[in-house]
Each structure stands twice: as C-alpha cells, then as structure tokens.
Amino acid sequence: MKPDLHIVGAGLTGLTAAIEAAERGRRVSVAEAHSRPGGRARTPAAPYRANLGTHAIYVDGPWWAWLERRGLTPPIVEAPPHASLVRAGGRLGPWPAELSQAIAALPAEAPAAESLRAWLLRHVDARTAEAIVGVVFIFTFDHDPGRLSAAFAHQRLRRALAGGVRYVIGGWSTLVDLLAERATGLGAQLRTRTRVPAVPEGPTILATSLATARGLTGDRSLTWPSARVTTVDLGLRADGGPDWFRVLDVDDRIYAARYSLADPTLAPPGHELIQISAACAPGERKADAERRVRHLLDESWPGWRAAVQWYRSAVRTDCTGAIDLPGTTWHDRPAIGRGNDLTVATDQSAAPGLLAEVGISAAQLALQHLDEASTSTGAHVRV
Template sequence: MKPDLMIVGSGLTGLTAAIEAAERGRQVTLAEAHSRPGGRARSLEAPYRANAGPHAIYVDGPWWAWLERRGLTPPIVEAPRLPSLVRAGGRFGPWPAGLSEAIAALPDEAPAEESFRAWLLRHVDAKTTEAIVGVAFIFTFDHDPGRLSAEFVHQRLRRSLAGGARYVVGGWSTLVDLLVERAAGLGVRIRTGTRIPALPAGPTILATSLATASRLTGDRSLTWPSARVATFDLGLRADGGPDWFRVIDLDDRIYAARYSLADPTLAPPGHDLIQVAAACAPHERKTDAERRVQRLLDQTWPGWRAAAEWHRSALRTDCTGAVDLPGTTWRDRPAVGRGNTLTVATDQSAAPGLLAEVGISAARLALQQLSETGSHDRSLRC
C-alpha cells in the first residue's frame, strides 16, 4: 500500500512522529539510512553499552508524559548517592558551597536580548557568574554558555537542576526497541539501510539533522547554531577506582560520569563505563580536547590508564541541539512547516523543549501542520 506519510529518519523524533501518525490511521513509511533505528539514541552492544547521544531522560517533561500515556516508559534509575567532584576556580572539591543557593536566588525570568554572562553579573559576583556558566555547559554542551541568550540558558538551568533527570536501564536502545515495537505493531513500515537521495513527493516529515534536511531540500535557510563537543568513552577495570560518580570541571567545561555505577548492566562485572564530554571552541582539535580530558582523569583517577581496556572517541558537530544567541528564541529557529506537504522536525527546529524534547515537540507540530493542510485528523491529541 502506498504510504500517505513518509518520515525520513528513525531517531526519537521520527519514531514518535510515526507512532502518533499511525494512531491517527495514516499509512506510514519510516526510512532510516543506518542499519538499525535510533539515530543518536543508539547504544553499543555489550560488553560496554555506551550511549551514542543522550544520557538522561527527563521525567518531568512532556515527552515522558507522552510515553506514560502509551505504556512505553522504559525502566529507569536515578544517579547513585555518591559524591560529585567539582573543579571551580582551579580547585577540586565538592559542589561549591552556596552555588545552588545562588542559582535558586536568581530572578524567575531572564531576557532573551542579553547574554547570560552579562545578566548574571547584574545579580551575582564574577566568581559565582563563571561557576554558573560552567554548570550551564552540562546541558548546552557549548564552550562558553555565557555568550548565549540569558533566557535560553536560564530556563534550561532551572529545568536541569529540578531533579527530573533519570537514566534508561540498558542504555537508550532499550527505549528505542520499545518505540520500534509499538510502531511496527501499528503498521508502520520501517526501512533500515535506506538512504533517501531526493525529497519524497508526498507528505513528508524530515526527522533528520538540519544539515541533512538542507541537502535534501536545497534550502540554505535550514541552519541554526549548535555546539561542538568531543566525547570519550572508556571501559576500565574498577579495582581501586575512586568514590565519585561524576566529575564536573566548571573551569574547563568537561563532564565525566561513571554510568555503570547507576546501571551495572552497562559494563561487565568488576568494570566501569565512563563517558566524558568536553566542550570544544570553534577551532579546537579533538586531540587537544583529548589531552584536556586525560589531564582531568590523571588528577581524579590515578591509575586509570593502566585500568583502561576499551575506548572510543569522536568530535561531534551540530548534533547536540540548538543554542540560541542573544536576541533570539526558539521561535526564530527554522520553521517546522516548509510548504503544504513538507515539514522539518529536528532538535534545532522552531519548537520548545530541552535537548531531545525539541525534536519531539517539532514532530508533533509537523503532524498538526500536515493535518491542517489536508490530512485525516485535524486535532492534535494530547
């Protein structure tokens, strides 16, 4: 049967769009260039089940509610109650005294027109400002979150510290498998290993990156700032390891976590899986970022080099979601609707949300807009 909706890309955005479209009775084909679905939400197979992209899922967000209504919530765990080791102002120690209180005391609203650093300096001292800017790296992945819109960063700062972050047991592929099973059960035809060379003719949702959508459409306006981040994944013997769960380098914009302490299924018994993200300035090389990470590990886990049994690394560009510069908001990003039959739903589209939630919101907006231009169902189900 000829599909009446083509979705290109089977990441979280594409799978969410496919499920909701099929629930409305549409005939959906989902095309995926890779050999298996998931997009950036894939996890490696054992022995080290490292996530390729996202780590935390936010149970206080709209997508979690969407999953709950469909019985699709995966098993999750909280971060273990172990210390965090923080570097701030050149010194290692526990979470800086008074930092949480300083963040909580900030005004409820921040202006979009002003930079986050300039706004902070009107409310806290310079030392506290730089510490808060360093914290903001964790959820923006940007090398200098202080340069971004104050509204953009502040909203995400409050959300990320609200306690809603959880980890998917078994890695994000656990959730992807649930979504794939539901989509297939609803009749969605999932075509892996299928690269789309040109824009499909009928109603289409491009649930890819903005760069891929731009290539397919020839639309050069499909662009928006994102971050550059180097990622390093390590499998180590846990013998004699430190007692921290995470290391947060507020000075050098590095975040490292021993995810296997939260979920032991991610590594073999007696081993740890550590995943590290280091913000990269526009022209910084991966090798330079790797040296920064190695210095941090030398200081916080002596002997890690001898304990390492597996590793991988990558430099990731334009795949960590949108960042909004001063004077812009999510409404200024590339519009989801691109004509009567074409929509573009990405984590850099004009839709609200935190990180991957932007793509989910964009997917639902895409379905709504396609419905309003002649589809079966004109109401967006809650």
Template sequence: MGHSPSPGRSTGITVVGGGLAGLTAAITAAEAGARVTLHEAHHTLGGRARTTEGPYAFNDGPHALYRRGPHWHWLRQRGLLGPLANPPLREAARFRFHHGGELRRTPPAGLFALARRSAEQAPTDVDFLTWATDRAGRATARVAAHYVAVALFHHDPGALSAAFVQERLRRAAALPPEARYPAGGWGRLSERMAGHAWNLGVRIETSSRVETLPDGPVVVATSLDAARRLLKDDGLRWPGGRTLLVDLVLRTHRGDPFVVSDLDAPGWLERFTAQDPSLAPAGEQLVQGQFPIGPDTPRAEALARAEHLLDLGFPGWRDRTVLRREALANGRTGAVDPPGTTWRDRPRIDRGGSGIFLAGDQVAAPGVLSETAFTSGITAASLALKALAGVATGGA
C-alpha cells in the first residue's frame, strides 16, 4: 500500500509503476538530484519487460530492442544496454514467410520496396491500406499491413494512420535489421535499470500498491487503464491492440526456422533461442508468437491460426512440446493511431498543472513500441523536476 506524506510538505518525486517508463523516470529525476520513491504493485520490477525465471526465460510476448531508437543511446550512455544476443547468419537465413497458404523463403518483391519509403511521405489522415494501395497495389499493401503487425500487435494495421504504420514498417523491415535482444531476456535490462536507480538513491518499494496519491510531483507510469482508475479520469483512453500470446518450449529440431511471418493474416512466430541459447536448457528451444485479433473475435480463432502456422513451420511440434502456455493481451501492447491522429493526440503527459504526469507506451510521446515508454518517462521526470523546483521556491 502506498503511503501519503504530510499535507503541504514537499517530499521529492513519487513514481508509481516500476516498468520501463517508471524506471526511466526515476533514474532521470534522481540524476538531477531529486529524492525519488518508486512504488511497484507487483513483487518484481519490469512491467511488461519482465522475464520469467529459469529454466525457461520467457518475455511477456515477443520483445526486441530497436538499435536506432532514442532509448538505445540513453541506455548505452549509462552503461545499461548490457550484452546483446543477435542471431548468427545461419539462423537469420531461416526467416520464412507464410504467403498464399505456403511457407516461402522470400517475401513478395514489393514489400521491401514499399518499406523503403519514409514515414514523412505517408499522410496522417489517410489509412495505410488506401495509401499503400495507391503506391504498390492492393496485394502488396495487404502483405505489408500483415507484416508490420509484428510492431503493432493489432488485427488490422491497414485501417490505421498511414504515417503511423509506415514508420513501423520501415523500421521493422530495415536492412540490416534494427532488432537486437538483451541477453538473458528483457528482465535483465530492467534489473540493470533498477540497480542503477538504487545506486542513485531511489527508494524502491515493491508489492506497494498506491491507491491515494501522495503530495509532491507524481509520475504515474502504469498502464492507461490503471492510471484511469487511480486518477479517476475517464478521459484516459486510447486504442490499442488485442493479441493472443503463445509460448512454447520444444525439443530441438535442426530444421526449425528462426522466424515465421504470416503475410496472409497478422501473425508472428520467433524462435528466441536462435540468438540466445541461454533462454532454455540444452536440447530445447523457446518459441514465442503473437496473433492479433479484433475486439469481438473469439480467442479460438487466433489459436487456430497459431497452430496452423506452427504446423507449417515446426513440423511435429505437438510431439516435441515440453511446455506450452497462452495469454490474451488486451490493450497491453502500446498505442495505435487511427487516421487523423498522431501521438500528440494521445493522453497528455502533463495533466494540467496538478503536479501529476503520465508515462507509458500509450501517452503523448513519440517512438516505436517501448521507445514511447522511455521517451515519456524522461519527459515526465523533467516536468516533475520543474514542478518540484516551483514548490521549493514557492512558485506556481
């Protein structure tokens, strides 16, 4: 349970939420000399960047760190990037595409030609499918929309803003690939961030659910749903995706692919032990996938697509399964921007002079996937520091 400091007394900055956004905010504020207390309702830090403890190190769904993002440099400057696991060339060559009902070694030629267009060429107020069809034809536009679902976790990327989708398509299809993988799973990254925060003097309280906001500037770095309940603000809403997450441990088979990208419908399977064998014991491999579905689509439909893709890419997988688990992620995979909107239209970080600031992956900050959490965490902390300085000097 969170505590409430004495009314009227500035006690530093409070951060609610110990995921990537909260840890980034806490580090930023502490580096500037503020006293920071971080509350995390869960018994461990990391949020969606948690990794299960061995012998199988599952992330909360497929995760990758894009090396051109602003958080890459922020982490490296602080020595927090840590060792990275990247697939050897022989594994990268095992990339497969499900197209026309078959597995193929190469995608349709127009996919990467379309992906090379800059996001600045794509309009905000037109949906991606319409814009891409005008430039590459209907078939290529649909393939591109399905491919980019790996960076969206959304069942219909073609219906979203063209500018929003094109930025993600360009980065997801970049050559050489931008994706990198923290060795040992994303939990190792959040552990390094937590250790750095601790060394800076951040007071970290886990299993500490805040129900009443304390005095002083507060950074609310939770999911948007949790922030809406905590702040009693029904306006804190923004669309996201709904995705079936599938985790499998399979006995190793030499012919298994590294990635299977579904181009006939949004879907993705990735063998994470291809780049990081430490995620599972010898002789076993860890496969994670995500299969987006619409808000009213039965979970069974996504599961059927997942199993069909597994049948094609991982023959005999049922007999080789050591461990299997599934989860439905609803609104837990970041914001998506419909036509006519940008990240600037999402819930604001500064809640209007109240000393409350939002951070997370569904708020008004730029970036792809976890980059939004990092960017908003830095911005929220900077605003909280200004608010704290105003309190200390008696200003507004």
C-alpha cells in the first residue's frame, strides 16, 4: 500500500516515530541507508560489542516512560559498584567526596544567558569550578564545557548524577531490535540499504543527522553547534587489570568506561571492553587526542598495552547531540516543522531532552506538526 508518511532514517528517533505514527493509523515507510536499523545506536557483532553511539539510557526520563507504556523496555543494568577514578590537577585518585558536595550545594537553577564557568565562579572556587566543568564533558563531549550555557549544562549535570543511568544488556542493538519488530508488527515498511537522494513527496520526517537533513533539503539554516570527539575502543585481556569501572580526566576532558564490568556479554570470557571519549579542541588532530588517551591509560591501567587484543578509533563530528551556548536554549535550535509536509527530527532539533531523548521528543513533535497540517488542509489520515 502507498505510504502516507515517509521517514528517512531508522535510528532510535526514526523507529520511535514509526511506532507512534503507525499507532495513529498512518501507513509508514522507513528508509535506512545502512544494512541494519539503528543509526548511531548500532552494536557490532562479537567478540567485542562496542556501541557506536551513546551508551547510557536514563530511566528517569520521558522516553523510558514511553517504552514502559508499550512493553518495549530492554533488559538493563546499573553501573557496578567498582571504583571511579578522577584525574584532576595532574593527580589520579578516587572520586573526591568534596566534588559531589560542591555540585549538590549549587543553586537549583542556573541562567541561560551566562556561561557555565562564569556562573560556577560565583559559587565555588576556581579549582572546584574547573573540576565541575570537566565532569560536564561526560554528557556534552565538548572540549570546553565551561563556555556553554549555564542553564543547559547544569540541568544535564543534575540529571546525569541523579541515579537514572542504566546500560542496555547486549548493547543498543537489543533495544533497536525491539523497536524495529514493533514498528514492522504495526505495519510499517522498513527498507534497509536504501539511500534517499532527495526529500520524498508527501508528509516526511527526516530522522537523520542535521548535516544529512541539510544536504537533502539544501536548507542552510539546518545547523547547530555540536562537539568533536575522538573515540577509542579497546578489547583487552582482563588478567591482572585494575578494579575500576570508569575514569574521568577532568584536566584533559577524557572519559573511559569499562562497560564489560556492567555487562559481561560485551566481551569474550576473560576479556574486557573499554570505550573512551576524548574531546578534540578546534584544530586538534586525532593522533594528538589518542596520545592523551594512552597517557591516561598508562596511569590508570599499567600494562594495558600488552593486554590489547582489539583496537578501534575514530573522530566523530556533529554526532554527539546539541550544545547550547550562552543566550540560547533548545527553543532556538532549528525548528522541527519545515513546511506543511516536511519535518526534521534530530538530536539537534528544537526539542527538550538529554542526549538521545532530544531526537525522541523531536519525533513526537514532528508527528504533531504533520497531524495538525493534515487537519488544516483536509488531508485524509486513516484512523
């Protein structure tokens, strides 16, 4: 049957949109350029199941509630109670209790018009302010989170430390498979290895990166700041390794997590999977960022080099979600509605949320926009 809604992109956003649209009675077609759905939420096959995109899902957020209402929640696990190490001021040690106390003592609200660093310096000393700025790297991936809007950073800092972080057992593909199965079960046509050269005719949701949407539409206003980060994935023999789950380098903006401690299925028996993100300053080369990562590993895992069984690295640009600079909020990001029949739902669109939640919120707003446009033009939607 001819679809009455086209969705370009079968990542988490596109699949969520497909499910909601099918539930509303739309005939949905989803086109995905890759061989499998998932977009950035893809998990390669064994032996090391290293997620290509984000790692955490937040069970205190609106998307988790959406999944629960539909019986689509994947198996999850909390972070293990292993040590967290922090490198600050050139010294590596346990997570400092005074840092948690300083964050907890911050005011409940922060201004959008002021930078995070300037706002922090009105409440804590300079050393503590820079440590908090380094913590904010974990969920912004920015090389200097202190330059971001205080409201943007502080809201996400409170969410990140509130205890709602979980990891999907088996990697993101576990959740992607659940979403794809539900979407096709509701009648959505899911076509992989299908690269769309232009915007389809009729109601369309571009659930792609903002850069891809810009290329498809030629709309130069589809742009918003994002981070540039070098990722390093390691498969190591576990024998004789240290007992930490995560290491945060607030000096050099590096975050390393030993995800196989939370989910042993991600690595072969007797091996560990470590995934690392290192912020790239403007103009910084990948090789320089990798050098900083190796230095941190030398401090936190002596002998790691001899234990390496698998290594992968990449530079990722404009694929870590939106960042809001002082004076801006999510309302100022590119509008989701681009006319009666076209919407753009990305993690950099004008929608609220944390990390992947932004794209999910954008998908729901896109459907609302298309439904309102159909009603105003008298178009027929099957219900």
